[in-house]
Amino acid sequence: GNSVTQMEGPVTLSEEAFLTINCTYTATGYPSLFWYVQYPGEGLQLLLKATKADDKGSNKGFEATYRKETTSFHLEKGSVQVSDSAVYFCALREGTALIFGKGTTLSVSS
Amino acid sequence: EAGVAQSPRYKIIEKRQSVAFWCNPISGHATLYWYQQILGQGPKLLIQFQNNGVVDDSQLPKDRFSAERLKGVDSTLKIQPAKLEDSAVYLCASSLDRWQNYGYTFGSGTRLTVV
Numbered sequence: 001g002n003s004v005t006q007m008e009g010p011v012t013l014s015e016e017a018f019l020t021i022n023c024t025y026t027a028t029g030y031p032s033l034f035w036y037v038q039y040p041g042e043g044l045q046l047l048l049k050a051t052k053a054d055d056k057g058s059n060k061g062f063e064a065t066y067r068k069e070t071t072s073f074h075l076e077k078g079s080v081q082v083s084d085s086a087v088y089f090c091a092l093r094e095g096t097a098l099i100f101g102k103g104t105t106l107s108v109s110s
Numbered sequence: 111e112a113g114v115a116q117s118p119r120y121k122i123i124e125k126r127q128s129v130a131f132w133c134n135p136i137s138g139h140a141t142l143y144w145y146q147q148i149l150g151q152g153p154k155l156l157i158q159f160q161n162n163g164v165v166d167d168s169q170l171p172k173d174r175f176s177a178e179r180l181k182g183v184d185s186t187l188k189i190q191p192a193k194l195e196d197s198a199v200y201l202c203a204s205s206l207d208r209w210q211n212y213g214y215t216f217g218s219g220t221r222l223t224v225v
Contacts, residue, residue, distance in 0.1 A: 046213040100154070
């Protein structure tokens, strides 16, 4: 079946460092891909999405490009802030629901 | 716009007891989902409603879990009897349509601990 694999966390960075969180997927066809973020004590929020190959999703300085050749959707940000500390989930759409990865915890220190 | 409301926020019960969770989706959202998030894992879909009809409940353990969506608005998820492995955060989400063209909106979840 379809699945999503994320890099293990936690990821610990200093403020203004470059961020990459790896995400690869296994799926039949080319499903829509998503990144969700969960801040402490809050629900999951949609961060960005891409609906077809080579699409780039972006939001709040974060970017991810849908790469069908490598079945990847890596999340990147050029300069992280303390406020970016959260758990990040990669997901793909299967039918009318979402399949999530296990999540990657990001901790940014000043 | 009000978000997805869930209650209670936390619940601790003993195994073999029953428990119920409540969700009020965003007004006008036809599609409602219940997800289970076990510590250290991503959310897993339990059941999906379209208005007051069930679209997908293939991963719902029907011997102990049940869910309903009254009049296509509020929803309740029940576990009876609870097991230790049911300890998790139960997330409710809603969307305008089944194809999430506008994304999901998640509630803050109910954290269940079974002891």
